[in-house]
Amino acid sequence: MIHPDREGRGSARHPEARLEEAAGLALALDLEVRETMVAVLRKLTPATLFGSGKVQEIATIVEVEDLDVVIIDDALTPVQQRNLEKAWQAKVMDRTGLILEIFARRARTREGRLQVELARLTYERSRLVRTWTHLERQRGGFGVMGGPGETQIETDRRLIADKIGKLKRELVEVRRTRTLQRSARRRVPFPSVALVGYTNAGKSTLFNRLTEAKVLAEDMLFATLDPTLRSLKLPDGRPAILSDTVGFISDLPHELVEAFRATLEEVREADVVLHVRDIASEETAAQAQDVRSVLERLEVDMDERRILEVWNKADLLPAEDREDLLRDARRAHPPAVVVSAVTGEGVDALLAAVAALVDEAPPVDVVTPAGEGAAVAWLYRHGRVIEREEAEDGGVRLSVSLTAQALGQFEQLYPQARVGGP
Numbered sequence: 001m002i003h004p005d006r007e008g009r010g011s012a013r014h015p016e017a018r019l020e021e022a023a024g025l026a027l028a029l030d031l032e033v034r035e036t037m038v039a040v041l042r043k044l045t046p047a048t049l050f051g052s053g054k055v056q057e058i059a060t061i062v063e064v065e066d067l068d069v070v071i072i073d074d075a076l077t078p079v080q081q082r083n084l085e086k087a088w089q090a091k092v093m094d095r096t097g098l099i100l101e102i103f104a105r106r107a108r109t110r111e112g113r114l115q116v117e118l119a120r121l122t123y124e125r126s127r128l129v130r131t132w133t134h135l136e137r138q139r140g141g142f143g144v145m146g147g148p149g150e151t152q153i154e155t156d157r158r159l160i161a162d163k164i165g166k167l168k169r170e171l172v173e174v175r176r177t178r179t180l181q182r183s184a185r186r187r188v189p190f191p192s193v194a195l196v197g198y199t200n201a202g203k204s205t206l207f208n209r210l211t212e213a214k215v216l217a218e219d220m221l222f223a224t225l226d227p228t229l230r231s232l233k234l235p236d237g238r239p240a241i242l243s244d245t246v247g248f249i250s251d252l253p254h255e256l257v258e259a260f261r262a263t264l265e266e267v268r269e270a271d272v273v274l275h276v277r278d279i280a281s282e283e284t285a286a287q288a289q290d291v292r293s294v295l296e297r298l299e300v301d302m303d304e305r306r307i308l309e310v311w312n313k314a315d316l317l318p319a320e321d322r323e324d325l326l327r328d329a330r331r332a333h334p335p336a337v338v339v340s341a342v343t344g345e346g347v348d349a350l351l352a353a354v355a356a357l358v359d360e361a362p363p364v365d366v367v368t369p370a371g372e373g374a375a376v377a378w379l380y381r382h383g384r385v386i387e388r389e390e391a392e393d394g395g396v397r398l399s400v401s402l403t404a405q406a407l408g409q410f411e412q413l414y415p416q417a418r419v420g421g422p
Contacts, residue, residue, distance in 0.1 A: 001026060001036040002058065003073040004049065013250065013286050022073035022095070028102050034065050048087065049080045055087050062088045071098055078127045096123060096253040103256065111174045118167045119256050125160050191358040191403050192241045193232060194267045196295065197276035198287035199247030202312040206276055206341035207244040234355040236384060243270070250290040257297055264298055271403060272306045272357045279325065279338070280316035306357045307334045310350060315340040363401045365420040370394030375414040382406045
């Protein structure tokens with residue numbers, strides 16, 4: 001396992017922390033990590049990334065340790081990967097290939113498997129450069145088929161392009177189904193809440209704590225991939241829909257961001273986004289920035305969204321540090337809540353904060369005619385009633401806070417009610 005430390009790159013991460021994270025990715029593939037090193041790169045070598053001396057040094061380690069795989073925690077060009085494999089006589093994987101392997105192993109739903117396969121083929125298409133240089137150009141048949149035939153690389157590119165086209169068509173159908181499901185949820189006036197965060201920040205553990213679900217939650221990078229939706233009860237008894245999404249990571253491969261765009265649209269459509277952070281990690285600030293970068297690539301406007309930071313794993317901090325953390329959370333922007341998904345500490349405060357964000361819509365006056373008890377009950381179930389007054393004609397005037405979706409649904413269900421301003 002090698003992390004190339006490029007001088008002058010200006011990364012907010014410590015090289016040792018990046019190396020430890022890369023080793024965690026390898027462990028997630030059940031690989032045995034024998035050697036790790038940070039290789040300082042003062043000058044990039046186009047053919048092999050590393051200089052000749054470093055390439056020879058690593059070749060000696062590969063031979064002595066009898067290694068099968070060498071992982072480079074960086075993006076390699078196809079030529080660099082091929083040259084390093086020849087020099088070390090071992091399989092070489094870069095960061096993108098490693099993450100793709102993990103995703104391929106962990107995806108469970110049909111959509112997840114299709115998206116991972118699409119990302120893998122897109123990645124492999126670029127790896128075909130110079131792969132088949134040992135083959136001469138094939139010859140075609142005779143007559144109209146005469147002349148030079150396809151090279152092997154052209155044949156493989158065409159086959160991969162055909163597979164990519166087929167996968168995209170299948171994904172269109174799967175995504176159409178997901179869009180219909182999302183549209184159906186919009187017709188039900190329940191607020192939606194999405195969990196996002198760096199991988200292994202504790203999202204799935206928090207998801208289980210909030211919904212009493214049994215989603216896989218392990219101390220492992222990318223333990224879960226496929227999105228999961230469950231019902232969530234807010235403090236006033238109203239239901240909400242909570243979705244757990246794939247974890248983010250620094251330098252998340254472009255192919256995966258594009259492939260999982262449809263899945264991550266749950267984040268774009270959510271009324272509230274909970275950004276779960278591992279507050280006990282020394283890298284928490286850098287991890288948070290990585291999450292924001294991916295959200296920006298997904299065109300999620302971080303300034304206008306209702307975002308609440310969840311500072312998780314507070315139980316791992318000393319008592320004196322937790323007091324300072326609570327004080328910092330009160331002054332944080334975006335607002336933050338300190339929790340421990342394992343012990344349940346702070347979960348009630350988190351739910352109250354989510355309910356407050358959902359209820360940020362200004363209250364409206366609703367007047368229901370006499371005998372419309374069902375309409376009044378509906379408003380109590382799906383909104384927050386601030387004030388109630390009995391009208392002289394037997395009707396009821398309510399001042400109620402509703403989400404835009406709930407207000408639209410109410411007007412469709414009870415057109416006889418009169419909805420006014422605040």
